[in-house]
Amino acid sequence: MKTARINADGRFTLELENPLPYQQVFIGIGDLFTTGIYANSDLHVTFDKSKKKPSTPWLSSFAEGITYTGTDASLNSYQLENFFFKVEQKMALGKRLSQLSQLKYPDTKKVLTVYKPVFDSLKTIQQEFISTHPSPHSWILEHEHQLDFYATICLASWDQVMEDSLFNTIRDYKTYILSGNSRIFYEHLCGYIRHYPGSQIMAGWKEVAHFPDLTEVEQAAIDSLRATQNYARSHPRTLEWYKEVKPRILKVLSERELQRNIRLADSLLTPIKADIIKLLFNQDKDIEEQKIALQQIVSSMSTPWCRAIAKKEYAQTIARVDHVNQALAASDRSSATSDALGKVLEKTSFGATLYKVSGVRATDFLAKLKSSFAGKAIILDRWATWCGSCLEEMPHSKKLQQEAQDLPVVFIYACTASSSDEGKWKRKIFELELPGIHFFIDETLDAELSEYFSFTGYPGYAFINQKGTYKPGAIQRILLVKDRSALEEILR
Numbered sequence: 001m002k003t004a005r006i007n008a009d010g011r012f013t014l015e016l017e018n019p020l021p022y023q024q025v026f027i028g029i030g031d032l033f034t035t036g037i038y039a040n041s042d043l044h045v046t047f048d049k050s051k052k053k054p055s056t057p058w059l060s061s062f063a064e065g066i067t068y069t070g071t072d073a074s075l076n077s078y079q080l081e082n083f084f085f086k087v088e089q090k091m092a093l094g095k096r097l098s099q100l101s102q103l104k105y106p107d108t109k110k111v112l113t114v115y116k117p118v119f120d121s122l123k124t125i126q127q128e129f130i131s132t133h134p135s136p137h138s139w140i141l142e143h144e145h146q147l148d149f150y151a152t153i154c155l156a157s158w159d160q161v162m163e164d165s166l167f168n169t170i171r172d173y174k175t176y177i178l179s180g181n182s183r184i185f186y187e188h189l190c191g192y193i194r195h196y197p198g199s200q201i202m203a204g205w206k207e208v209a210h211f212p213d214l215t216e217v218e219q220a221a222i223d224s225l226r227a228t229q230n231y232a233r234s235h236p237r238t239l240e241w242y243k244e245v246k247p248r249i250l251k252v253l254s255e256r257e258l259q260r261n262i263r264l265a266d267s268l269l270t271p272i273k274a275d276i277i278k279l280l281f282n283q284d285k286d287i288e289e290q291k292i293a294l295q296q297i298v299s300s301m302s303t304p305w306c307r308a309i310a311k312k313e314y315a316q317t318i319a320r321v322d323h324v325n326q327a328l329a330a331s332d333r334s335s336a337t338s339d340a341l342g343k344v345l346e347k348t349s350f351g352a353t354l355y356k357v358s359g360v361r362a363t364d365f366l367a368k369l370k371s372s373f374a375g376k377a378i379i380l381d382r383w384a385t386w387c388g389s390c391l392e393e394m395p396h397s398k399k400l401q402q403e404a405q406d407l408p409v410v411f412i413y414a415c416t417a418s419s420s421d422e423g424k425w426k427r428k429i430f431e432l433e434l435p436g437i438h439f440f441i442d443e444t445l446d447a448e449l450s451e452y453f454s455f456t457g458y459p460g461y462a463f464i465n466q467k468g469t470y471k472p473g474a475i476q477r478i479l480l481v482k483d484r485s486a487l488e489e490i491l492r
Helices: 073-084 087-102 108-132 138-156 164-172 182-193 216-227 230-232 238-268 271-279 289-298 302-333 360-374 388-403 420-432 445-452 483-491
Strands: 023-029 033-039 043-045 066-069 343-347 352-357 379-384 409-416 436-441 458-463
Touching: 023 138, 023 352, 033 043, 033 066, 033 073, 033 182, 066 073, 073 108, 073 138, 073 409, 087 302, 108 138, 108 360, 138 164, 138 182, 182 271, 182 388, 216 238, 230 483, 238 271, 271 302, 271 360, 289 302, 352 388, 360 379, 360 458, 379 445, 388 409, 388 420, 409 420, 409 445, 420 436, 436 445, 445 458
Parallel strands: 352 436, 379 409, 409 436
Antiparallel strands: 023 033, 043 066, 343 352, 379 458
8 A cells, every 4th residue: 555645736656666567556536536557568547536526426436537648548448448347237246256255165066166157147248348349458358357267266165175177277377467356366376275175284382392492481381281291181270381382382383384385385386376375475474483484485486586576575574563663662752641642532431532643654653652552562453434344353352352451452443534534433433332542544644554564455453562562463353362361362
């Protein structure tokens, strides 16, 4: 997620990190308009807000007032025409696919039987558009359709083994664009590798008993587990001892899972596809774990550009984490109090405090959070009023807060102003009766937080411990923090 300021002459520039082909980008200017573009060579997008009707339906806002020039103009105009071609029928078929994705299927034959008719219907509509709108760009439509189909099959086949003919077709399919569909295709193919049936990966206290850097508490727990191993299941303190070494055991499991996934990727996929998939094996981990994982991933790669990107992304992650921790450390020199968090809009009867923040940099925002809640851990929840996944997780977040009222932790909710407004934000909080500290933040702060914490969408979660140190990957989804006990483990 990026932001750019519009110059006085109405121009702005966004630069993409890598010169990869046909990169799909979604651009929005406040609440005025949103559009999707494909950037391959050069493209100029002109938006004339005087041509946008005040009561424009959501779908139409993708097109009103927009014109394209440059080498990629014809491609984007073609894509826009295709977007609106029989859009109601395509949306109905998309809804059907969403319904099918909620079901579980016994084998890949059934998966194909269920999904193929829907995709065939989508392809029929696509072929009608291509035949009535001849263009040298029609191959991209067919390419996107195929990627969408293969991504869906990969997702529906998790925990199963595809038939060789089907898997080989998916494995050998070449991708030529960097779109939402291609990203999802690789993510679901990665998921298929992660969930590939096989022997269960196991680890217990014996695997960590020889570690030379065990703390006194961990060593005592190991000694107790060893002494009672013959009747450990019935010992009343077994669970308590196990908890002391559980983080170590989970680390061993993570390393073994990574080794297994690398072997599977290399054995099942072509070298280049395997290396692209490996780039997805190292997400949402603690920085120290990333150092260990990256050594295995990079050493297993045979594709130079994949290896270069892995090293680059790792270096950027280290820099971002350092930046966050520097911002948090800056609060040690600050005299900030809770009043310094921003303009207090309201304090509710259900324990929520609402602030509106504008024109604040992420470094200052984080520093104020730390100084305002000294001695407490911070769970930062980045969300949007229009994000279904965000709203689905909030009842669990509320329950977790209520269970953890006496724990040294504060729940911070940062809602983006992008495609929303203050009224919608307040109504959602009151509707959910969600306690905690709430911020309505502008798009610039939202984008900076997204970059600092490597958020890839909404919701996004970040955990800062009681010492004021950012711990990447400690909380990936709030739903995964099952209860108070699980939260206590994170706080240790």
